[in-house]
Amino acid sequence: MPSLICCSIHECDGTRLTPRESPVTARGIDMPEERYEDSLLYRIRHSAAHVLAEAMLERFPAAKIAIGPPIEDGFYYDFDLPSAINDDDIKWVETRMKKILSGRHEFTRREVTPEEARELFLDQPYKLELIDDLVNGRQDDNGNPIADPAESLSIYTQNKFSDLCRGPHVESTKDINPKAVSISLRPPAGAYWRGDEKRPQLTRIYGTAWETPEELRDYRERLEEAIRRDHRVLGEKLNLFVNDAMVGKGLPLWLPDGAILRDTLERWLRDIQIERGYLPVVTPHLGNIELYKTSGHYPYYADSQYTPIDVDGDEFMLKPMNCPHHCRIYTSQPRSYRDLPLRYAEFGTVYRYEQSGELRGLTRVRGFTVDDAHIFVRPDQLLDEFKAVVNLIQHVFGSLGMSDFRARIGTRDDASDKWVGDSALWETAAVAIIDACDELGLDYHIEAGEAAFYGPKLDFIVRDVLKREWQLGTVQVDYNLPERFDLEYVDRDNERKRPVMIHRAPFGSLERFIGILIEHFAGAFPPWLAPTQAIVIPIRESHNAYASEIEGLLKSSGMRVKADLQDRNMRSKIRQHRRMEIPWLLVVGDRDVEARTVSVRLRGDEDLGAMPLDAFAAAALERIASHSGEIGL
């Protein structure tokens, strides 16, 4: 099954974080980057979490404490509270934390036996559970040991608070600047104990802590910048899309400017794919449920699919993926080994029931369009075709200047039995993926257990402005669907053989990709993507005719351009269009009419002065055609 759009990795245990907060440079000599876990910042945050717990227990003496690790940019602590927490509580706790931090309280470590530990945390059930696990050795959900039993446990104490903790911590609260700590920047959140929705839901208090108040101030500014870049904020400001309650949650409406952006991307990718031998196909939004029973998607994944629709006594589904349809296109004719690879491409809109709490802007929606293709290959073609697909995805990301992604190879692990198919084929496929990535010099990492259920895959994962991770592009190797749909080709030796299927989507989904793209460019799109590429601004009404003439000329050369003939002064028009991130503002007055020039002002701040209309058109069209991110002419 294609996981064509899914998978965010949640960072809550602090173990997957990059150590970039603390690049160490000593006396001009570059030192290797320190691991986050070894950094002062990590100890500060870990210690601040303990102080948070101490203050919370003063405010809520009946609270039960769970865990409180450092995370990227801060820390949290989970509490089981007797009543809901409000802003006044947060304010009180923050003030109290700062008071405790101002004291000179040492963090002292003490080794205790499990018995002593149980005695100490007699009224803290979550701690008792942790102690039991540590003493017995950690086990995963299948009962396999993942950590050795601990013989002794460590307790850290500061002021009047002790916590079960392996450390490390700062030596004393004097190592933490109270002015560099805040818990009021992020609202309290719900979180299940041990991430299990069947266990109690706890209240998670997030905090942030830095070495200096200046770093805290910088962090605040980064948060504000993130809001400014948020695709939901920019989507409204730039009139790209809206979510409408009457239409339904998670079903965004594309406004004209957003549709132009989307259409431009779609046409661009379609052209690239045609060059590379892809064939267009089109399939309907509804399909008979038999299609999904055959593919295996139903009822196993019924939770995320919409209730079937009765059509003349048969059950039809809104299609949650395009692959079964493409398989049926494959089987519509007998296939020869000479026909392969066969690459069916479709911008296919699919519908999935996503939990309401997870919906978000364009990055998580209930109806979305996958830039999907299914490639049917002979086994001997798999490696080359896989490389070609990765090459295509790299081309797409590279053309858009998106380098801030991680590539993840998802393989199967032994902890789950959800995998289908022969393990030798899995091995073959995984080796093909790894070989392809190596040959392409792709910087990847392997995560066991992140495969699709039918085969290993390669995903391209990016982070949004709020540092949430989203899967965009994906390539998946599938031996399963060809089996289920009984796909065959006649080989050179006249034997019927089974093709291998590659599922792939460079964008993943148009919606999510554009959401990320808006944030990537902060709304200032390169000219080829900008919904409006140039605005002509007449200085006086008497220049309107010239402005309209320029509009017509540039339009006929294919540029997306408008003349702004409103009865407002030039300065206010410049302000308005700058705010809309229009790349080129063409101001025209007497001198320009006289000399047939336009005075070009760039989206940023730069005024290029007058240039001949032809020269502007040629230079701008070159920028557009080359997909340059540069707007200077």
Next chain:
RNA sequence: GCCACCAUAGCUCAAUUGGCAGAGCACCUGUUUUGUAAACAGGUUGUUCUGGGUUCGAGUCCCAGUGGUGGCUCCA
């Protein structure tokens, strides 16, 4: 789906302990004709998310629903 918070004009927000629903921007009309980030004057704009309840009186308090936000869980 779960926990918490939020919802006032198209947008951003205000409205004392429950006492006549407001401002800026946008929009409309007029004046203005401007050389690079907001001309001037006047005017329109409301089921205060929806439905119940308490009250002499509800934007404000209570209940339910809807939508949004932050997390958690899930994510083929």
